Amino acid sequence: MTPTPPRPRRSRSAAAAPPTADAPALPAGKATINDIARLSGVSKKTVSRVINNSPLVHPETREKVLALMKQLGYTPDPQARGLAFRRSFLIGLVYDNPTAQYIVNMQYGALDALRDSGYELVVHPCDSTREDYIDGVRRFVLQQKLHGVILIPRVSEDEQLAAALREIGCRYVRVASIPLDAAPNMLVTRDRLASTEAANYLESLGHRTIGLITGPRRYRSAIERGEGFLAGLAARGIELAPDYVYEGGYTFDSGVAGAEFLLAKSPRPTAIFACNDEMAAGVYKAAMRRGLGIPGDLSVVGYDDSPLASQLWPALTTIHSPTRDVGREAARMLLDDHAPALEQPRDVTPHLVVRDSSQRPKG
Amino acid sequence: MTPTPPRPRRSRSAAAAPPTADAPALPAGKATINDIARLSGVSKKTVSRVINNSPLVHPETREKVLALMKQLGYTPDPQARGLAFRRSFLIGLVYDNPTAQYIVNMQYGALDALRDSGYELVVHPCDSTREDYIDGVRRFVLQQKLHGVILIPRVSEDEQLAAALREIGCRYVRVASIPLDAAPNMLVTRDRLASTEAANYLESLGHRTIGLITGPRRYRSAIERGEGFLAGLAARGIELAPDYVYEGGYTFDSGVAGAEFLLAKSPRPTAIFACNDEMAAGVYKAAMRRGLGIPGDLSVVGYDDSPLASQLWPALTTIHSPTRDVGREAARMLLDDHAPALEQPRDVTPHLVVRDSSQRPKG
DNA sequence: CTGAAAGCGCTTACAG
């Protein structure tokens, strides 16, 4: 489908300032490179050099041009620049179906980095279970000639998508819980370490009988979080029996089911680590239905620090990931020309936030 | 700040197909209007007419051109079109600080309408408490030459912003709980009616002593929701005493405070209507701390049907607004050329979703 | 350090 041409609803309101004898005419509408060139007495090529921070401009010339640009409120037209550069000043954010808060925080972060940069953020949710979703992303990138894209879980874990982007020469940054790509294209959230911290915390409280509700194995984060937790316990001499581990689906209902399963065990766990907050909320429901108090009878730890976490009662102990910082950093990497020199992938480590859903076990 | 020019990371991989004697050469990279014109033996102006659905093209010519475009996978370059049209194929979503789920649903809805339209969605959060936020929106619109913008509460309620957009000739659609503008620029969510439904529901259950926690008065939605609820009760003969109404701030903590205030009254309310789910979650906390059971001792009704609502325990009775539909409709109105003919503003009415937090009062 | 010419891929204004 081709979009129909925009239909203006009103005519331009700005009228041209009348030219005077001793000063060159000011531009009527928005100033262009030609106006700047003419009024500052240089060629448009020189103005272009100033725009693009070329060193090949005499400092005085540069100052003069910059002053005029500022005076006229001139900003170069991104469409014209894009046409000439064969590339746009748009960054794409591609994602599958994470939680709303995660998406929004990522957007805020990316926009932090893009502010006043002349770049804008274009969002592209997609359904990675569809065969043709990569085609959809490819068309999006090609059609808009995107400067680059940010990929967040789960699409960030898809090697075929990354390969398709490389093939069309589109730069990208993948946010994932392990390094899946060359350093300049990677931003690692160390979920494994954070989950180990949760394990250490529960062990240090005195918990010995512990349940784990993991995410679905097809998410790399689920594996990292689960393994990190188990490794943390193991390092402190606690081996979790396999039937104290339940594979959930990162959904509320699977959290309920997981807790029903675990709380029926004997001995009953005194603590449950749920690999996201939604499932932790499900644990609350199951525990309360059984008349178990939190944290009196059961300690619960979640992961994500979603808005939910602080609005449950009791407030949920959980792991906070600096998603906005991650989004900011990802966008920076896309804009930064020095990033490709990176040797080690950048990373961030989420950390535990202790609230009211966890305490020493009774007895 | 001027963005530095994009730096390509790799060279083009596509090689030109070798021209043969009996067929014109196929374009090397992405096909352009010139390729289509040359290969189909018409002028580029005619191809342009086909692109823009001009009726002034012979049907046969149109078919021939369309077939070739399809064969070569040609899509017009939005930047080039934009430069010539002096307008981009971008839609802006401008918002202040609503909940994450609301933003994301609105984005999904808008993207539903933009899919395969050639338009893309650019997001623009802003801080409407800052003096210069309107300037920021203006620059955003002007710089990107946006086709139009969608405004959602609370920025949609700002007359100065709307005036600024009219002044620069930018089309917009305002999503708000009352008609604030001409019909083609308005999409009304009838929060008042939905809140009246909540009042009817509680009255029909038998509640007579009822508490109300409103949102902050500076939000039009807060006024509509609060007044709609009070009007609904009044229509059924229940006059709420002023001290059974608490003005909250749409935040969890204000919900807690409001509930503390209302639950200390005598007689104690048997039901509380909180004007958003976050505050309703706060009511849960306050009730549970006092040892009051929900819904046994207290019925609670929220507003928004956020993810939180179904993840609380017990699941929250609340009002569901079809936000995704609203986003879709708003984007459609922006793309649709017939919309300006609208006499009455379009509207949607949210509806009550009964879950487990409400029942007949005891005794 | 600076500039005149040609071009990016489209459209408008005009002519037929």
Place this chain on the structure above:
DNA sequence: CTGAAAGCGCTTACAG
């Protein structure tokens, strides 16, 4: 119904 010319606001490639 169709097209040749000029232009949108920038940049690249070349020359000095």
